[in-house]
Amino acid sequence: MPERQLTGTRLRNRRIDRGMKQSALAQAVGISPSYLNLIEHNRRRIGGKLLSDIARELAVEPEMLVEGTASAVRIPLQEAAGEFRSAAPEEARIDELVARFPGWAALIGAQHDRIAQLEARVQRLTDRLTHDPQVASALHEVISTVTAIRSTASILVDSEDLDRDWQARFHRNLDTDSLRLSESSQALMGYLDMNADAAAQVQSPLEIAEAEMAARGYAYPELERGEASPEALSADLPDPRARAILRNWLSIFVEDARHLPTEAFAPAARKLAHDPLRLARMFEQPLDRVFRRLAALPEDGDHPVMGLAICDQAGVVVFQKPMMDFHLPRSAAACPFWPVFQALTQPGRPVRRIVGLPGASATAFDCAAVARDFGPPSFDGPGQVVATMLVRPVHPDADTSPALVGPGCRVCPVEGCTARRQPSLLQDGA
Amino acid sequence: MGRRVLLIEDEPNIIEAISFILSKDGWTVHTHADGETAVDRVREGVPDLLILDVMLPGRSGFDILRELREEAAPDLPILMLTARGQQRDRDMAEQLGATRFMTKPFSNSEVLETVRALAGP
Numbered sequence: 001m002p003e004r005q006l007t008g009t010r011l012r013n014r015r016i017d018r019g020m021k022q023s024a025l026a027q028a029v030g031i032s033p034s035y036l037n038l039i040e041h042n043r044r045r046i047g048g049k050l051l052s053d054i055a056r057e058l059a060v061e062p063e064m065l066v067e068g069t070a071s072a073v074r075i076p077l078q079e080a081a082g083e084f085r086s087a088a089p090e091e092a093r094i095d096e097l098v099a100r101f102p103g104w105a106a107l108i109g110a111q112h113d114r115i116a117q118l119e120a121r122v123q124r125l126t127d128r129l130t131h132d133p134q135v136a137s138a139l140h141e142v143i144s145t146v147t148a149i150r151s152t153a154s155i156l157v158d159s160e161d162l163d164r165d166w167q168a169r170f171h172r173n174l175d176t177d178s179l180r181l182s183e184s185s186q187a188l189m190g191y192l193d194m195n196a197d198a199a200a201q202v203q204s205p206l207e208i209a210e211a212e213m214a215a216r217g218y219a220y221p222e223l224e225r226g227e228a229s230p231e232a233l234s235a236d237l238p239d240p241r242a243r244a245i246l247r248n249w250l251s252i253f254v255e256d257a258r259h260l261p262t263e264a265f266a267p268a269a270r271k272l273a274h275d276p277l278r279l280a281r282m283f284e285q286p287l288d289r290v291f292r293r294l295a296a297l298p299e300d301g302d303h304p305v306m307g308l309a310i311c312d313q314a315g316v317v318v319f320q321k322p323m324m325d326f327h328l329p330r331s332a333a334a335c336p337f338w339p340v341f342q343a344l345t346q347p348g349r350p351v352r353r354i355v356g357l358p359g360a361s362a363t364a365f366d367c368a369a370v371a372r373d374f375g376p377p378s379f380d381g382p383g384q385v386v387a388t389m390l391v392r393p394v395h396p397d398a399d400t401s402p403a404l405v406g407p408g409c410r411v412c413p414v415e416g417c418t419a420r421r422q423p424s425l426l427q428d429g430a
Numbered sequence: 431m432g433r434r435v436l437l438i439e440d441e442p443n444i445i446e447a448i449s450f451i452l453s454k455d456g457w458t459v460h461t462h463a464d465g466e467t468a469v470d471r472v473r474e475g476v477p478d479l480l481i482l483d484v485m486l487p488g489r490s491g492f493d494i495l496r497e498l499r500e501e502a503a504p505d506l507p508i509l510m511l512t513a514r515g516q517q518r519d520r521d522m523a524e525q526l527g528a529t530r531f532m533t534k535p536f537s538n539s540e541v542l543e544t545v546r547a548l549a550g551p
Contacts, residue, residue: 140485143513144441147535151447154538159454166450173443 010065012040014058029053060096076109083112138188145181149174205241210319212237212246218296218321223250224257249319253296259285260293269294270302276368276390277350287350287370288388295321295390307365307391309340313384326365326391335406336419340389343369347385354394356402358414364394364402432456433549436477438468438494439511440486448481451538452545465489469497476503479549482528484512484519492522499527507548511536 015025026036029050038044046054055062077097081089098105152170156162162170212234222228230250237243260283272278280290295308307323315336317328328334334341339351348371356364368390375384394400406412409421435452439445440463449459462471465486472480480503484491491510498506510528512519523531529548532540 140513143534144444147513148441148443148447150535151451151538151541152443155447155450158538169446173446177443 007046007066008040008042008044011046011054011058014060014065015040018058020058025054025057028057076112077105080108080112135188135191138184138191141184142181142188145177145184149177149181152177205239205245206318208237208239208242209234209245209249210321212242213249214321217298219298220250220253221262223254224262230254252292256289256292256296259283259289262297265293266297266302269297274304274306274392286372287368288372288386291368291370291388291390304392309338309389309391311340311344311387313344313386315341315344318386323391324393329408333421334408335412337403337405338389339367339369340387343371343387343389344385345371347371347373354400354402355405357407358404358412364400366392366394432458433479434458434460434475434477435479435481435545435549436472437461437481438465438471438486438491439463439481439483440465441483447538448541451542455542455546457545463487465491465494468494469502472498472506473502476506478507479545480506480508481545482508482510484510484523492526495523495526495528509544509548 015022022036022040023033026033029036030053031050035044039046051062051065055065058065077094078091081091081094152173156167156170156174159166220228220233223230223233230247230253233250234243234246237246265279265283268282269279272282274294276287276290276294279285279294280287283290291308295306297303297306299305305323306321307326308319308321309317309328310319311317315333317334320328328338338355339353342353343349343351350368350370352366352368354364354366369387371385371387373383373385394402404414406414406417409417409423412420414420433456435457437445437448437452437459439448439461442463445461445463449461452459460475460477462468463486466488468482468486468489480498482491482494486494491512495508495510498504498508504527507529508527509530509532510523511532511534512523513534520531530544532544
């Protein structure tokens with residue numbers, strides 16, 4: 001940790017660095033050498049025009065000489081320089097960087113902090129996998145059981161002359177081991193799920209804003225009533241980037257509620273069986289706004305649980321309200337078969353599909369998606385297409401044949417998928 | 431009576447499967463499931479080959495290996511079995527004097543071939 005320098009000390013060091021005599025500097029700025037001496041030994045305060053004059057003579061920005069104003073930026077820069085010495089950063093010129101390019105200096109510092117956060121997160125996840133006694137014990141149980149099953153099954157297949165008693169015995173072993181495997185793997189998954197919150201302690205600004213909305217149940221009645229503002233409701237988030245994201249989403253919420261107020265929209269949604277197309281026609285509102293309002297309805301007996309995903313033109317998920325098994329991956333590319341991505345290819349034309357995740361127990365989802373160009377009309381530029389998808393669970397008894405969508409290639413078990421980008425961890429040879 | 435192998439392992443169905451395939455190959459298989467008394471069990475009658483699991487109730491397979499190498503069985507061929515395939519476990523096993531290291535889950539043929547190779551002609 002660098003020693004905090006007082007203004008006078010900093011000024012004196014700068015003068016000495018430049019090989020300038022105290023008397024010469026004093027004369028140049030019109031003060032006595034003894035007074036400058038008092039300033040340099042921090043026995044007189046300095047500011048205003050005198051500070052500007054001295055800074056000019058020392059060829060430095062005044063801010064660089066003032067105690068405290070730059071240290072918050074300088075410290076992470078010094079730490080970053082210390083960690084990447086191979087890049088040969090000019091450490092002696094950090095003050096100059098801070099003074100001359102404060103924005104870039106702040107950016108480097110912020111990136112340094114972010115890297116540290118991400119490293120801490122990776123370390124926590126790694127520790128969990130390698131040192132967590134619960135995980136180690138559960139994995140040991142799973143692997144031991146798999147070993148027994150593999151060995152026993154091989155004996156049954158390879159031993160043609162196995163007598164009936166041994167056959168019965170090994171069949172029983174297979175039965176007990178498969179049950180044990182099922183229980184131990186479920187226990188492992190349960191433990192990992194239980195600890196998901198701990199792993200997510202370091203979140204991106206987007207995740208922080210979403211978590212805040214999730215904690216509120218995506219409901220902001222005070223905004224609808226005009227009793228609070230997006231600024232006020234986002235003010236408590238300490239991260240300014242998360243605050244800005246939340247403020248933006250809440251502003252959209254206010255605008256949506258103005259066109260589709262809950263007192264009119266909720267009973268209509270119930271009456272029309274939450275059919276987004278009919279609601280859009282009834283209220284003469286764009287479909288994506290209807291999707292957002294449906295997803296914001298309270299999850300009670302009157303309204304089914306509904307999820308929402310919004311992605312930008314590059315396919316990046318910029319907002320989502322997860323629901324049941326529905327959750328699009330944030331850090332990895334999602335499955336392109338989700339209708340929200342198909343909607344991106346045909347702005348203005350809605351898409352509706354019944355989809356299901358692989359696995360017998362997975363729920364089928366009724367997905368409706370539409371993309372809209374929010375950019376100003378123009379022949380130039382790429383536009384600002386945003387796709388919005390409403391996700392509703394299909395009743396388990398409904399007679400449907402869902403199209404298959406995946407959870408993301410890395411953890412998707414579907415074989416022979418034409419859209420696969422990378423091998424799955426769940427398949428051989430991955 | 432065939433050559434003797436002592437299997438120190440606590441998973442009953444792994445014990446049964448390995449015992450079956452080695453017996454079929456002509457070995458006399460003795461088994462022991464407790465880590466704490468494993469060294470005593472070896473001292474009672476040193477086998478031609480020892481198969482030793484790492485995670486045992488009462489005592490780690492690494493501790494047992496260390497003690498065996500120090501006094502009871504410095505030259506006994508020892509095959510270590512573990513559910514953890516990490517390099518540091520392999521290094522530890524090698525450092526303590528394991529003759530061979532095998533990661534679970536393994537195939538029957540792997541076990542059989544390794545046991546035959548370690549026992550020699």
